Amino acid sequence: MWRGLWSLVARAARGPCRPCTRQGSGAPAPGSGATIFALSSGQGRCGIAVIRTSGPASGHALRSLTAPRDLPPARRACLRLLTDPRSEEPLDRALVLWFPGPQSFTGEDCAEFHVHGGPAVVSGVLQALGRVPGLRPAEAGEFTRRAFAHGKLSLTEVEGLADLIHAETEAQRRQALRQLDGELGHLCRGWAETLTKALAHVEAYIDFGEDDNLEEGVLERADSQVQELEVALNAHLRDARRGQRLRSGAHVVVTGPPNAGRKPVSIVSPEPGTTRDVLETPVDLAGFPVLLSDTAGLREGEGPVEQEGVRRARERLEQADLILAVLDASDLASPSSCNFLDTVVTSAIAQSHNGNSQRLLLVLNKSDLLLAGDLDLSPELPPHLLLSCLTGEGLDGLLEALRKELTAVCGDPSAGPPLLTRARHQHHLQGCLEALGHYKQAKDVALAAEALRIARGHLACLTSGGGTEEILDIIFRDFCVGK
Numbered sequence: 001m002w003r004g005l006w007s008l009v010a011r012a013a014r015g016p017c018r019p020c021t022r023q024g025s026g027a028p029a030p031g032s033g034a035t036i037f038a039l040s041s042g043q044g045r046c047g048i049a050v051i052r053t054s055g056p057a058s059g060h061a062l063r064s065l066t067a068p069r070d071l072p073p074a075r076r077a078c079l080r081l082l083t084d085p086r087s088e089e090p091l092d093r094a095l096v097l098w099f100p101g102p103q104s105f106t107g108e109d110c111a112e113f114h115v116h117g118g119p120a121v122v123s124g125v126l127q128a129l130g131r132v133p134g135l136r137p138a139e140a141g142e143f144t145r146r147a148f149a150h151g152k153l154s155l156t157e158v159e160g161l162a163d164l165i166h167a168e169t170e171a172q173r174r175q176a177l178r179q180l181d182g183e184l185g186h187l188c189r190g191w192a193e194t195l196t197k198a199l200a201h202v203e204a205y206i207d208f209g210e211d212d213n214l215e216e217g218v219l220e221r222a223d224s225q226v227q228e229l230e231v232a233l234n235a236h237l238r239d240a241r242r243g244q245r246l247r248s249g250a251h252v253v254v255t256g257p258p259n260a261g262r263k264p265v266s267i268v269s270p271e272p273g274t275t276r277d278v279l280e281t282p283v284d285l286a287g288f289p290v291l292l293s294d295t296a297g298l299r300e301g302e303g304p305v306e307q308e309g310v311r312r313a314r315e316r317l318e319q320a321d322l323i324l325a326v327l328d329a330s331d332l333a334s335p336s337s338c339n340f341l342d343t344v345v346t347s348a349i350a351q352s353h354n355g356n357s358q359r360l361l362l363v364l365n366k367s368d369l370l371l372a373g374d375l376d377l378s379p380e381l382p383p384h385l386l387l388s389c390l391t392g393e394g395l396d397g398l399l400e401a402l403r404k405e406l407t408a409v410c411g412d413p414s415a416g417p418p419l420l421t422r423a424r425h426q427h428h429l430q431g432c433l434e435a436l437g438h439y440k441q442a443k444d445v446a447l448a449a450e451a452l453r454i455a456r457g458h459l460a461c462l463t464s465g466g467g468t469e470e471i472l473d474i475i476f477r478d479f480c481v482g483k
Contacts, residue, residue: 035061035135036136037051037053037130038482039122040482040483045119046117047117049116049122051115051126052110052111052112053110054106054110054146059071059111061111065082065113071098075097075099078097079095080096082113082125084124084127092124095114096113097111102150105143106152108146140480141480144483156188157182158475162479163180164176164177169288171289174413179421184418184462185463188462191233191459195226195229195455195459199452199456201222203449205218206446219445229436233436236417236420237433239411243420243421244420244426245410246289247422251290252292252402253316253319254292254293254294255313255316256340257328257334280292280293280294293316295313321358322360322402322405324360324402325362329366330366346382359409361398361401361402364384365387366389385398429462436451436455438451439451
């Protein structure tokens with residue numbers, strides 16, 4: 001219903017038979033003179049709905065719907081009767097706010113209408129705004145794109161805002177808020193200042209190398225600054241994609257011999273091998289976003305269907321960030337358990353010691369079947385957790401262990417340096433690092449200076465986008481209308 005309503009409003013504002021020219025995010029260049037409006041709160045019936053405008057005609061729109069009243073004081077909520085400027089029919093009694101530019105979210109004149117959230121009220125106000133000369137419906141992300149164009153937000157802060165809107169877990173919220181607060185942008189600007197100083201020293205040597213007034217050790221200071229920056233960039237690039245996992249979700253795979261678990265997610269039976277597919281679901285696990293995959297039991301399949309299930313299970317194991325290896329605590333001496341320990345658990349532990357970022361938790365399920373004397377299990381077992389899915393005993397310990405493992409996989413969003421949450425971030429930092437490598441290898445001082453300029457350009461692209469419209473379109477296209 002809301003999609004149909006918005007189409008009607010857009011058609012009424014743009015006139016009949018106007019072709020659609022939207023490309024990418026669809027947002028026209030800021031400064032085009034258009035004033036945009038949109039419903040900025042969630043769609044659907046609600047107590048309060050927020051409709052906002054941005055652009056030079058915002059003041060005129062506010063006066064048109066609240067005539068004959070003057071504009072309210074800046075940034076102060078006032079109760080006003082809203083009327084249709086054409087029919088003068090009352091629409092709602094609402095709170096209105098006036099944000100004169102540049103002291104607004106977008107840097108332009110902005111107005112907000114806090115109306116009652118019934119569909120008829122929202123529809124009436126949107127249609128009334130569409131009839132005000134100079135106003136048109138906003139495209140997705142257009143408010144934020146105007147804020148970026150007017151210097152209110154850097155590109156990393158825009159990405160943080162997008163992540164905050166889409167955050168579904170506590171860890172995602174914390175990370176997005178830190179990026180929106182400008183921590184990553186501030187760090188990049190500090191690196192850019194270091195490069196600027198190094199470049200200034202190199203160019204001074206080029207211009208005044210034979211001048212007796214030039215201080216000694218100019219190039220040595222530039223080399224020292226570049227070396228310090230290389231150390232910082234390498235530290236961030238060694239984060240093993242923790243920030244990207246935090247944003248998009250870590251892959252946790254539950255695996256083990258057949259029937260090691262006991263959760264009726266799918267049709268199961270005591271007969272081994274009856275679960276033959278990979279069951280996947282996104283979950284909020286200890287505050288972290290996780291794609292949880294429950295696999296078929298690992299054994300030599302007896303038929304083509306079971307063999308395919310085992311093949312898929314092994315494929316998921318190779319892709320996993322964290323393996324949750326589950327064994328039957330009452331059946332550790334069985335051939336299937338011993339084979340699983342040798343081929344999966346021992347191998348994964350050895351690879352993690354060799355620098356592999358993949359991690360493993362060994363869980364011994366069905367502890368409720370153990371007798372009191374059986375609790376002292378084989379000392380040859382790797383570190384493990386005891387769990388009973390039937391009684392729930394050991395579940396708290398498992399969740400705490402998962403939280404620690406996921407913190408290692410995704411990073412701690414509330415401590416340490418800001419994380420790199422997108423492939424774009426890693427690309428430009430890697431490009432900067434490669435340019436610094438060219439600087440160190442350059443035999444000619446002019447080539448060394450050019451390498452520093454390229455490195456600085458990569459850092460500028462991190463926060464400003466480098467002026468590439470395609471990149472900006474990709475970033476803004478996932479925003480909702482009204483933001």
